[in-house]
Amino acid sequence: MDAMRADTNSGIAELSAESGRFANVYRVLGDAVKNHAFPGCAFGVLAGGEIVLEDALGRFTYEDESPLVDPRTVFDVASITKVVSTTAVAMLLYQRGELDLDTPLGELLPGFVxxxxSARLALQVTLRHLLAHNSGLPGYVEFFRSASTPADLYRACLELPIEATPGERSEYSDPGFILLGKALEVLTGEDLVVWARTQIFEPLGLKSTRFNPASEQRHRIPPTEIDSQFRRRRIQGEVQDENASVLHGVAGHAGLFSNVSDLLRFAGEILAGSQNSRTEGISPLFTQDTIECFALRQGPDDSSRALGWDTPSQESSAGHHFSANSIGHLGFSGCSLWIDLDAAVAAVLLTNRTWPDRQSQLIKQVRPAFHDAVRAALSGQ
Known part of the structure; x- marks a missing residue:
């Protein structure tokens, strides 16, 4: 497979005969490395219950001596945390009858009210609203500018103004998921990181998925940026998101690290549940009813948001061939996970597109091109 790697010394991958039907996938990603959309990536595809592609291109950074990305390389997956950790926890609690989606947030976090x-509006905000990103809370707040401890940040988050009547406006909200993560901790009686690890990651065999990688593992993780504003150092193996950093690397909105094989395994579990599949008497972690509930668009009518998950919009990062019955999520660092529940196909793309800074937006063209190439290859086009 080395012949397919995008070595930054030569700029673009030499596609060998081994690439076969996925040759256009390698071309799209090789061009992306050459054009500095990101220095490197790992990627994979699940179809028919099997991993049909798992590989990597490029390097950790644009320097010639930088390590090559490996198919098993762990990345900061940023907001994919919202589905693989936070939403997955909510799904499992809902499935067990321990979470009512219409529970007011104020019942779990009284400090919100x-x-x-605006107590009248605050009383209307439910867990469903937080999952659907229509709570009326703002999209993003730089809490880290003034909050120096987790307690400070949570307090500031609880006191945020509610800018719209819950349910009437869709706005993707990091603060909403920060509060959702804390509400789930109240429900479980455990830290989010502990419950997610013992109830989801370990049962599914996600061996490389974790918050706060150990210090001795950090050099094996591609850096996300040179932070010149907040931490004033190279960010590698620690969460890039500044608010999550103040929260000691564990939050409902960001902080998770993972790799392609783990995310494909997670996607496979979702697909097995959606098809009500059982192998040798083993039931999927999530039931078909749970997946259908969380995959349903919530509104307002123009929103693509389901519960925790996103669905394809008119101009989607999933490209043109993932069905309307698909769920997925993006990560600010340049990662994506898309699962087509109808076609039983999943695709993972992990990159550090924010290296060495956050300026490049080429990932917006790469993602749909990647997914279109994947689906074309699977259909034999």
Whole structure:
């Protein structure tokens, strides 16, 4: 497979005969490396219950001596945390009858309501609203500018103004998922990181998926950026998101690290559940009813948001061939996970497109081209 790698010394991959039907996938990603959309990537495809592609191109950074990305390389997956950790926890609690989607957030986190001028609106915000990103909370707040401890940040998050009537406006909200993560901790009585590890990651055999990688493992993780504003150092093996950093690397919105094989395994579990599949008496972790519930678009009518998950929009990062019955999520660092529940296909793309800074937006063209190439290859085109 080395012949297919995008070595930054030569700029683009030499595609060998081994690439076969996925040759166009390698071309799309090789061109992306050459054009500095990202220095390297790992990627994989699940189809028919089997991994049909798992490989990597490029290097950790644009320097010639930088390590090559490996198919098993772990990346900071940023907001994919929202589905693989936070939403997955909510799904399992819902399935066990321990989470009511219409529970008001204020019942679990009284500080969200007490002392607030807009208490009437705050009382209307439910866990469903947080999952659907239509709670009325703002999309993004630089809490890290003033909050120096987790307690400070959570307090600031609880006190945020509610800018719209819950359910009436869709706005992708990191603060909403920060609060959702804390609410789930109240429900489980455990830290989010512990519950997710023992109830989801370990049962599914996700061996490389974790928050806060050990210090001795950090050099094996591609760096995400040179942070010149907040931490003033190279960010490698620690969460890139500044608010998650203040929260000591564990949050409902970001902080998870994972690799292609683990994310494909997770996607396979979702697909097995959606098809009500059982292998040798072993049931999937998530039931068909749970997946259908969380995959349903929530509104307002123009929103692509389901519960925790996104679905394909008119101009989707999933390209043109993932069905309307698909769920997925993106990560700011340049990662993506898309699962087509109808076609039983999943695709993972992991990159560090924010290296050495956040300026490049070429990932917006790469993602749909990658997914279109994947689906064309699977259909024999």
């Amino acid at each position: 007490v002392g607030r001028e």
